[in-house]
Structures are given as C-alpha cells and as structure tokens.
Amino acid sequence: MTPVQHKVLTEMKTLTDDCLVQAKTGTGKTIAFLLPALQTLLKNSNLPKGQVGVLVLSPTRELALQIAKECDQLTASLNKPIECHTAFGGTQRATALKKFNSGSPSVLVATPGRLKDYLSDPAIQSRFSNMQCLILDEADTMLERGFLADVKRILETLPPKSSGWQGMCFSATVPDKIQDVIHNILRTPYAQISTVDKNEAPTAVNVPQFSLIVPSITKQLPTLLALVNEEYKEDPENFKVIVFNSTANGAALLYHAFRNLIPGLKTWQIQSRMNQNARTLTTEEFKEAKTGILFASDVVGRGMDFPNVSHVIQVGVPMSSEQYIHRVGRTARAGNSGRAIILLTQDESSFVQYNRTFPIKPYPVKISAEATALEPAIEQQMAKVDPDVKRKAYQAFLGFNKDNLRQHKGNKEAIVQIANDFAFAMGCDEIPMVEKRIVGKMGLKGVKGLNIGTDPGAGQGSHAKGRGGGEGRMQNQNSNAGNGLLNTGARPGASGGASAAADMRGVDSSRGFHSGAPTGRGGRGGRGAGGRGRGRGGKRPLAPSAGSSTTDLASKRRAE
Numbered sequence: 001m002t003p004v005q006h007k008v009l010t011e012m013k014t015l016t017d018d019c020l021v022q023a024k025t026g027t028g029k030t031i032a033f034l035l036p037a038l039q040t041l042l043k044n045s046n047l048p049k050g051q052v053g054v055l056v057l058s059p060t061r062e063l064a065l066q067i068a069k070e071c072d073q074l075t076a077s078l079n080k081p082i083e084c085h086t087a088f089g090g091t092q093r094a095t096a097l098k099k100f101n102s103g104s105p106s107v108l109v110a111t112p113g114r115l116k117d118y119l120s121d122p123a124i125q126s127r128f129s130n131m132q133c134l135i136l137d138e139a140d141t142m143l144e145r146g147f148l149a150d151v152k153r154i155l156e157t158l159p160p161k162s163s164g165w166q167g168m169c170f171s172a173t174v175p176d177k178i179q180d181v182i183h184n185i186l187r188t189p190y191a192q193i194s195t196v197d198k199n200e201a202p203t204a205v206n207v208p209q210f211s212l213i214v215p216s217i218t219k220q221l222p223t224l225l226a227l228v229n230e231e232y233k234e235d236p237e238n239f240k241v242i243v244f245n246s247t248a249n250g251a252a253l254l255y256h257a258f259r260n261l262i263p264g265l266k267t268w269q270i271q272s273r274m275n276q277n278a279r280t281l282t283t284e285e286f287k288e289a290k291t292g293i294l295f296a297s298d299v300v301g302r303g304m305d306f307p308n309v310s311h312v313i314q315v316g317v318p319m320s321s322e323q324y325i326h327r328v329g330r331t332a333r334a335g336n337s338g339r340a341i342i343l344l345t346q347d348e349s350s351f352v353q354y355n356r357t358f359p360i361k362p363y364p365v366k367i368s369a370e371a372t373a374l375e376p377a378i379e380q381q382m383a384k385v386d387p388d389v390k391r392k393a394y395q396a397f398l399g400f401n402k403d404n405l406r407q408h409k410g411n412k413e414a415i416v417q418i419a420n421d422f423a424f425a426m427g428c429d430e431i432p433m434v435e436k437r438i439v440g441k442m443g444l445k446g447v448k449g450l451n452i453g454t455d456p457g458a459g460q461g462s463h464a465k466g467r468g469g470g471e472g473r474m475q476n477q478n479s480n481a482g483n484g485l486l487n488t489g490a491r492p493g494a495s496g497g498a499s500a501a502a503d504m505r506g507v508d509s510s511r512g513f514h515s516g517a518p519t520g521r522g523g524r525g526g527r528g529a530g531g532r533g534r535g536r537g538g539k540r541p542l543a544p545s546a547g548s549s550t551t552d553l554a555s556k557r558r559a560e
C-alpha cells in the first residue's frame with residue numbers, strides 16, 4: 001500500500017464513511033478510492049442487475065478511461081466479474097448507451113457532460129436508484145465554477161444524500177474554498193485524511209523545480225528549443241517530456257512549431273480541439289513511449305498517469321496555483337524522480353513570487369546565447385506553420401492573457417501589444433484578425449492594436465475547414481480562461497475554477513442533449529472569421545511594440 005491507501009483503509013471508522021482525502025500527485029489515490037468502493041459492492045451483492053452501485057466523476061475523458069482500466073485490473077481476478085462502464089463525450093453515444101443498457105454497469109466512470117445527458121432520460125436515471133457510493137476524483141476542480149453547476153444538476157437527479165450513499169472526494173489539492181460546497185457530496189462530520197504535511201511543499205517529492213525567465217514573448221520559442229536541447233542531452237535514452245500550454249490552440253501551435261525541430265524525438269499533441277479518437281490514440285501511444293515530447297493543454301494536466309515522464313515543462317503561466325501542482329505531478333509518479341521547468345516571460349514572472357511555497361529555483365544553466373542562435377531555426381519552422389494555426393493561437397493567447405496577466409489589468413492595450421508581439425514571434429506578416437463579436441466578448445472593444453474583422457462570410461475562412469464551432473468554442477474557452485487569480489497567487493491555493501474546466505469541458509459540453517448536435521457558437525458551417533486581413537480592420541502590418549525586444553526578429557524579417 002502507498003501511504004494514502006494505507007490511511008484510507010485504516011483511518012476511516014468504516015469503509016463506507018464519507019471522506020475528503022488529500023495526497024500528493026502520483027501516490028495511488030485511484031486505488032485508494034476504488035478499494036473501499038469495490039468492497040462495498042462486494043459486500044452488498046444484492047445490487048439489482050443493471051443498477052449502478054458506484055459512480056465515479058472525472059473532469060476529463062482520458063482520466064475517466066484510465067480510472068476504468070485501473071478498476072478492471074483490480075477486479076480482473078474476482079470469481080464474479082464486476083463490470084465497469086464509462087460515459088464521456090466525443091464517443092459514439094448510441095454505442096456506449098446500448099452497452100450500458102444491456103449490461104450490468106455496477107461501476108460507472110463518467111465525465112459530467114455526458115452523465116448529465118444520460119440522466120436526463122428517466123429510464124436511465126432509475127438505474128441509479130441503488131447507488132451506494134459517489135466519488136469525485138480531482139474533487140476541487142469538480143466543485144469549482146466550471147463544473148459545479150453540472151455536478152449540482154447531476155446531484156438533483158441522483159437519489160438524495162439522505163438515502164445513505166457514501167461520498168468520497170479525492171485530490172492532491174484541497175483549497176479552503178472547497179469547504180463552501182463540499183456539503184453537496186459529504187455529510188458532516190466526514191473523515192478528513194491527508195498525507196500532506198501543512199509545512200511541506202504541495203508539489204510531488206523528487207522533483208527539482210526551476211523557472212526560466214525570458215525578457216519578452218519573442219524569446220519564448222527559441223528558449224524552449226534551447227531548453228529542450230539542453231535537457232535532452234543529459235539523458236537522451238529516457239527523455240520523455242510533457243510541454244504544457246494553457247490553451248488548446250497554444251498547445252497546437254507548439255506542436256506544429258517543434259515537431260520537426262528535434263531530430264530523433266517523436267512528438268505528439270493532445271488538446272481539446274482534437275477529436276476523441278486522436279486523443280485516445282495519442283494517450284495510448286504516449287503511455288507506451290519510452291521517449292518523446294507531448295505538447296499538451298490541460299486536458300492531461302490532472303490525474304493522467306503516463307509512465308516514466310522525465311520532465312514537465314510549462315510554457316507560460318498555468319491557470320492557477322493548483323494547476324501548476326497537478327501539471328508538475330505528471331512526472332515523478334509512484335516513487336520515480338523527474339524535473340519540472342516553467343518558462344515565463346518577465347511579465348509572467350510574478351507567478352513564482354506569488355507562489356513562494358513552491359520550491360522553484362532559477363534554472364541553473366545559462367542558455368540565452370543558444371536560444372539566440374536557434375532563432376533562425378524557429379523562424380524557418382514557423383514559416384511552414386499553417387497561418388490558421390497561428391491565428392487561433394494568437395486569439396487564444398489574447399483571451400487567456402487578457403484575463404490572467406494581472407500586472408496589465410486595466411491596461412488592455414498593453415495586453416494587445418504583447419499578443420501582437422506573440423504574433424510577430426510566430427512570423428505572422430500582419431496582426432491576425434479577430435472577429436468583432438469575439439473582440440466584444442473579450443471586453444477588448446475599442447482597444448488599439450487589434451485587427452478587427454466582421455464575419456467575412458460563412459465557410460470562406462481558412463479555418464472553416466477545421467472542426468465546426470471552432471470560433472465559438474475558442475471564445476468559450478477564452479472567456480472562461482481564468483479569472484485573474486493565477487498571478488495574484490496572493491491567494492496561494494486560489495484557482496481559476498472555470499478556467500481549469502474550460503479546456504476540459506469545452507469538449508464535454510460540445511454536444512447537445514440527445515441531439516448530438518454541436519452547440520459551439522461557430523456551428524459546423526464555420527461562421528467564424530476567415531482569411532486574414534479580410535475584415536474591417538483590413539491588413540495591418542505587424543511591427544514590434546515599442547520598447548519590446550522584438551526588434552531582432554523584426555529587423556531580420558525586414559532584411560529578408
């Protein structure tokens with residue numbers, strides 16, 4: 001047993017007690033909640049066929065699948081098998097439902113969006129009437145703004161708490177504010193179990209953590225490449241890395257920028273704009289891989305157990321202090337060691353100061369000269385990246401930073417300027433166009449420096465060929481992307497509730513109830529903005545912001 005497993009099995013008065021359990025990332029919480037729940041099922045073998053006895057809620061599809069697999073492994077050698085089903089978005093609803101309806105789903109692992117969908121059918125709802133145990137994995141995020149409404153809706157359709165079901169909440173992070181809503185799941189007094197010392201750093205043990213600060217956004221990509229090269233050469237045989245970015249389109253951009261830049265290393269991307277098959281395949285491949293780089297958004301920021309990840313690199317600030325902890329926790333799992341590096345611009349560096357309890361030290365190797373030398377390689381690669389990938393990354397960057405760069409709050413022009421520097425660093429010839437209604441939703445109406453366009457015609461834009469609803473969903477993400485908490489860090493433990501859920505649930509909620517129709521505002525027809533510079537703002541030459549250090553790239557490009 002790991003410590004958390006030992007404590008859960010020995011410190012609760014009975015295994016059916018309500019409990020709130022905190023233990024660091026990668027310390028075996030999944031088995032710690034599955035064992036008591038399965039024991040309850042085995043003891044009450046009179047669960048009517050077809051009834052769900054144990055319900056596990058997970059914030060992401062990948063995590064739901066992983067929990068179900070762990071459950072199957074635990075029950076594999078039982079004489080009487082226990083069926084564990086999954087319900088999450090992005091999969092064939094009809095097929096999963098048919099299996100659910102004809103099987104004995106004693107355990108169901110679900111994401112909130114799809115479960116809500118299931119429960120809107122009274123016939124399915126009745127199959128939860130004997131529920132004995134409800135588990136919230138990643139409980140703090142499940143009880144935050146982004147998911148709380150769904151969880152409350154789900155609770156309204158499940159048997160009332162007075163019917164006696166056990167509530168179990170597990171996470172590596174338990175911010176104080178969780179106390180305000182935990183009564184929805186747990187009845188006071190509930191068991192409070194923690195393996196984390198209050199005076200201890202909340203991050204996983206065995207992870208040296210470093211920050212690498214670059215003067216401006218234009219240095220970010222070359223520095224990332226220099227950093228990867230630097231770390232790779234230390235132990236190429238075991239170099240298995242996750243590079244996180246806080247937006248789905250930002251992660252996609254990094255993948256496209258880097259996929260051909262590190263010879264000999266396989267690269268993947270995983271983010272919520274990908275279809276579920278591609279996400280599942282990537283998850284499986286990266287789990288199996290010995291080396292390689294996964295460029296990821298927060299869809300795999302929590303809970304995912306990729307074996308032997310040697311490094312976690314975060315590019316830009318995470319959505320919250322908690323999210324930092326969970327991302328770092330993708331390495332050094334189950335007693336292994338790992339390294340974590342956060343790459344920040346000067347503007348973002350206050351994240352480290354505000355989170356002083358995190359043992360983050362300055363990156364020990366000077367790599368700025370290498371980064372400068374790598375600028376041409378980045379430029380060349382960027383020239384090959386689809387302009388639409390850049391445009392989406394620009395817009396996501398704008399939305400995320402508008403909400404999160406605290407030191408610029410109130411100075412929207414400064415945020416736009418940084419976003420334009422980012423566009424410049426991506427090698428855009430002009431400021432990427434942002435649709436007028438999206439500018440309005442971002443609260444950037446009237447702000448100088450934007451290239452605002454009106455809807456230039458359905459289906460004409462280059463991104464219209466992408467997945468439907470791109471714009472609407474992107475805006476959805478951006479408008480939720482944090483609430484200014486992360487840089488405050490003044491509230492360590494504060495978290496961007498909605499933001500933490502944004503990337504994850506943007507997808508789960510992307511299908512309407514029953515209809516399976518996309519609900520993204522953009523719609524399938526690609527109502528979004530199209531070709532660059534076609535909007536009212538017209539073509540705007542892209543120049544570096546005054547006082548920024550973009551001039552090196554700028555002058556090079558002008559010379560070319």
Ligand SMILES: Nc1ncnc2c1ncn2[C@@H]1O[C@H](COP(=O)(O)OP(=O)(O)OP(=O)(O)O)[C@@H](O)[C@H]1O
Nearest residue numbers: 001002024025026027028029030031172303305334
């Ligand atoms: N008792 C054990 N002995 C050895 N390995 C274990 C044990 N329990 C769990 N593990 C393994 O440890 C790894 C991490 O477990 P798990 O994913 O449950 O961690 P977690 O605490 O839920 O992490 P996170 O907070 O990131 O969700 C998994 O590969 C799991 O199979």
